[in-house]
Amino acid sequence: MKIGIVCYPTFGGSGVVATELGKQLAKKGHEVHFISYDQPFRLDSFTQNIFFHEVRVSNYPLFEFAPYESALTSKLVDVVQFEKLDLLHVHYAIPHASAAHFAKQILFEKGIRIPFVTTLHGTDITLVGKDPSFKPVVSFSINKSDAVTAVSESLKQDTLSTFDLQKQIDVIPNFICCYTYAPKPDKDIRLRYAPNGEKIITHISNFRKVKRVEDVIKTFSFISKKVPSKLILVGDGPERHKMEQMCRELGTCSDTVFLGKLRSVTEILSISDLFLLTSLTESFGLSALEAMASGVPVISTNTGGLPEVNIHGETGYMSNVGDVEDLSKNSISLLTNSELHTQMVKNALARADKFDVDNILPLYENVYKQVIEKSTSLV
Numbered sequence: 001m002k003i004g005i006v007c008y009p010t011f012g013g014s015g016v017v018a019t020e021l022g023k024q025l026a027k028k029g030h031e032v033h034f035i036s037y038d039q040p041f042r043l044d045s046f047t048q049n050i051f052f053h054e055v056r057v058s059n060y061p062l063f064e065f066a067p068y069e070s071a072l073t074s075k076l077v078d079v080v081q082f083e084k085l086d087l088l089h090v091h092y093a094i095p096h097a098s099a100a101h102f103a104k105q106i107l108f109e110k111g112i113r114i115p116f117v118t119t120l121h122g123t124d125i126t127l128v129g130k131d132p133s134f135k136p137v138v139s140f141s142i143n144k145s146d147a148v149t150a151v152s153e154s155l156k157q158d159t160l161s162t163f164d165l166q167k168q169i170d171v172i173p174n175f176i177c178c179y180t181y182a183p184k185p186d187k188d189i190r191l192r193y194a195p196n197g198e199k200i201i202t203h204i205s206n207f208r209k210v211k212r213v214e215d216v217i218k219t220f221s222f223i224s225k226k227v228p229s230k231l232i233l234v235g236d237g238p239e240r241h242k243m244e245q246m247c248r249e250l251g252t253c254s255d256t257v258f259l260g261k262l263r264s265v266t267e268i269l270s271i272s273d274l275f276l277l278t279s280l281t282e283s284f285g286l287s288a289l290e291a292m293a294s295g296v297p298v299i300s301t302n303t304g305g306l307p308e309v310n311i312h313g314e315t316g317y318m319s320n321v322g323d324v325e326d327l328s329k330n331s332i333s334l335l336t337n338s339e340l341h342t343q344m345v346k347n348a349l350a351r352a353d354k355f356d357v358d359n360i361l362p363l364y365e366n367v368y369k370q371v372i373e374k375s376t377s378l379v
Contacts, residue, residue, distance in 0.1 A: 001368055002031045004079055007091040009040040013286045014121035017174050018091040019043055021364065024357050026050045033083055035075055041263060053079050069095040076103035080114050086372050088116040094134055097141035115146035115371040120159055122283030139163040146371040152305030155283040170367065174284045175360035178353055181293035183270055190271040193257065199229040199335050202272040204265055204287040207237030215278035215324055217243055221250045222328035227335045231256045234265055269294035274331060280321055285309045293352035297344040299331050315348040
């Protein structure tokens, strides 16, 4: 198949999943064309069967805001027409699904039928999509998609309750390549961050308010008083400065490391003893899954799609949003019980294996085949 993938090129989960999906499809012999305003950050080396098409936006002075959706639509028309794509797969509803629908209509006038699949990832539904200025367009675009997938059952239910939809939504969870996360701790790296044998606790996010990183820092403050430990924070975003201030106020700076954005988190996860994720909401929790694939038990909130990934009492523990006391208690209990920790490491690895790309990729391929066959039958 010749597949066009539309995604955001940034560090967010939707872009990561879209890029990794394209790379795995290419490995299986499919021809994959990425279409975005910049090269996806995980697409950082030459890969056979993968092509990138940059969307360039006019800077005509009449426009107060760059008309990205129109530029994307035109680029989709161009790529589909001249690369002879079989379908488009758009990740994140806004504005990708509406641009794909518009491109589909333009191409139809040219005698070309191109189906498109929309994958919903989270904030395109739970946050941005609920905005009155976007909601009618999101609802229309989802209904006009040839197939719709969501990354968790929780997100599917949120979508159905938020929008007036007639479209079926299939749940296809996020995935990872488990072999890339196999626990291979580098003793030198671990010694660098925990020179006296301290426990290493890790958090990875985009440091937005929804991630409630303040609860990570408060939880660590309690943990460090009971268990010699270090906190490694990976990522960056609007809340980082506040979090640095909080560390100073709580007196945990000497035990806290802000690493900023990393292209690969495998080395840090491999030396971690515990992963903390305290979000207000998570449509899936890809970072938690990455931790589990590295053999790291997860302490998380019980919101959104997280209960579909992190199994309470098996792969880690879950607490209510904002319940720092319970998050701390569960963390300390796990870090001070080596037998329990060892068992949860095994459970986490086994759980992560269920989300391996080899199990998930065929689900997407089946959706592709169905929409292509349906589109072809209409000719």
